[in-house]
Amino acid sequence: MKKLIYIAAAAMSMAAGLQAQQIDCSFDDGAAYSLSTFDTWADSPFTTGVLDGQIMLADNPSPDGTNGTARAVAFHRSPYGSHLYGARIGLGAPVPMSDTPRYLHVMLLKPAGGDAALVVLGKRADRSGQSPETVQAVTRSLNEAQAGRWSDIVFELRGNHNAEIHSLVIAPDTERHPAGHDSYTAYIDEIVLNDDPRPRDVAEPYRLAFAPDMTVPGVAMPLTALTFTVGGATGSIAVPDSLNAPVYVDMTAAPAFAAMPGEKVTMTIDGGTERFACTLFADWDNDGQFAEAGGGASPSGECVASIPSAASGGRDVTGRLSFAIPDGTEPGIYRLRCKVYDKLSSRVSPLDATDVDAQSGGKIIDMTCNVHTANVRVAFVARMCDVTSPGGGPAPSQAEFGKDLKFDVRMDSDYRITGLEVKHGHDLGGPEMVNGNRRWRTDVMPLDSDGTVTIPARMIDGDVSVTIMFVNR
Ligand SMILES: [Ca+2]
Numbered sequence: 001m002k003k004l005i006y007i008a009a010a011a012m013s014m015a016a017g018l019q020a021q022q023i024d025c026s027f028d029d030g031a032a033y034s035l036s037t038f039d040t041w042a043d044s045p046f047t048t049g050v051l052d053g054q055i056m057l058a059d060n061p062s063p064d065g066t067n068g069t070a071r072a073v074a075f076h077r078s079p080y081g082s083h084l085y086g087a088r089i090g091l092g093a094p095v096p097m098s099d100t101p102r103y104l105h106v107m108l109l110k111p112a113g114g115d116a117a118l119v120v121l122g123k124r125a126d127r128s129g130q131s132p133e134t135v136q137a138v139t140r141s142l143n144e145a146q147a148g149r150w151s152d153i154v155f156e157l158r159g160n161h162n163a164e165i166h167s168l169v170i171a172p173d174t175e176r177h178p179a180g181h182d183s184y185t186a187y188i189d190e191i192v193l194n195d196d197p198r199p200r201d202v203a204e205p206y207r208l209a210f211a212p213d214m215t216v217p218g219v220a221m222p223l224t225a226l227t228f229t230v231g232g233a234t235g236s237i238a239v240p241d242s243l244n245a246p247v248y249v250d251m252t253a254a255p256a257f258a259a260m261p262g263e264k265v266t267m268t269i270d271g272g273t274e275r276f277a278c279t280l281f282a283d284w285d286n287d288g289q290f291a292e293a294g295g296g297a298s299p300s301g302e303c304v305a306s307i308p309s310a311a312s313g314g315r316d317v318t319g320r321l322s323f324a325i326p327d328g329t330e331p332g333i334y335r336l337r338c339k340v341y342d343k344l345s346s347r348v349s350p351l352d353a354t355d356v357d358a359q360s361g362g363k364i365i366d367m368t369c370n371v372h373t374a375n376v377r378v379a380f381v382a383r384m385c386d387v388t389s390p391g392g393g394p395a396p397s398q399a400e401f402g403k404d405l406k407f408d409v410r411m412d413s414d415y416r417i418t419g420l421e422v423k424h425g426h427d428l429g430g431p432e433m434v435n436g437n438r439r440w441r442t443d444v445m446p447l448d449s450d451g452t453v454t455i456p457a458r459m460i461d462g463d464v465s466v467t468i469m470f471v472n473r
């Protein structure tokens, strides 16, 4: 046992802070933790006792928004251990394992990114005399740590319900073969067992400071629609205005408007009085957050425009603001958030994207916009047929955004066309949804004869990939 380094001798005293089935190690609470190192490899110099592992409590070397706590475990990752060489954290009171999966969360800070492994040491109640250092489970993390910053690493933990966990071994590095690599210090902290597989450091996209379905009975703003004008084209989205409509309005299903980089967009708030003030946010970097506005609205920031107060002068007044799509914006789908509030309310922070004074009838309306180029790319997956431009010539490789796309299909003699599968939008090779924003969709157009085919303009809303569907005659 000489390789065990007890930070505090009274290891069992932490049992008082732990109840059955709970693991919650903050390393900040002054409790005594038993810390040591462990390697599953029988010939490891750390197993044979040739080398002493190094582990200790230390100050958090890099407090940040993910882990701002003061103290953490520092573990010296030596290249002489195996890929499962790790930091052992003894649990003062054994915790039973369960056949139903639970999730162990570990804050991990290490120089290089990548996944980690968990080795569970304990013993089974139904095997008398089993050592509490018996490996009960080895599992790889569900997610990867980011390089050089705190990350919440999650392990699925399940096992025989007769087994009880005596200690946890966090092996910070399973990616790299240790030989030939320098040693480094990994920091481990804030270990929690719960039922939530989501990492703690992944922020909810487009956070709201209130429940999304919150209503304020009896309070309504006389707000009926938002209207967008881009280059002479106008479109409106209706806003539910009943007394009991939710404060948050999700209108993201279809983009509110389409515009090109540099184009000017004008938004009007349609309603009944002069009460409105409004701030418009745009997630231009598509990271799921509206960046803090700092000094105020600016076209290049994510708080793009605001109306401190709407025009006054009686009924049927319309609030209006305008902004330009920043030059250089990549084609894609972007989240917009419009916060509309009573301009007389003193309880609104105009530049806070997450909150609004609901008591005075405020609304937060989320939408998307489609930033595009004048022409989009067109590709065909065409088997057992020829696709040409109308009247002949190569199949079109480009189309004008928002206009019908026509082409000719001639099936080979043994085959009959049944339709088209049209995948259209942005980043067709990437995920369909990012942060709840739909980037592309697939529509099926049934056809019963080949010849000239028209894909309607509404589907030419980004790049287009057309698959010709057919059957044998
Ligand atoms: Ca801590």
Ligand SMILES: [Ca+2]
Pocket (backbone or CB within 6 Å): 282, 283, 284, 285, 286, 287, 288, 289, 290, 291, 302
């Ligand atoms: Ca952003």
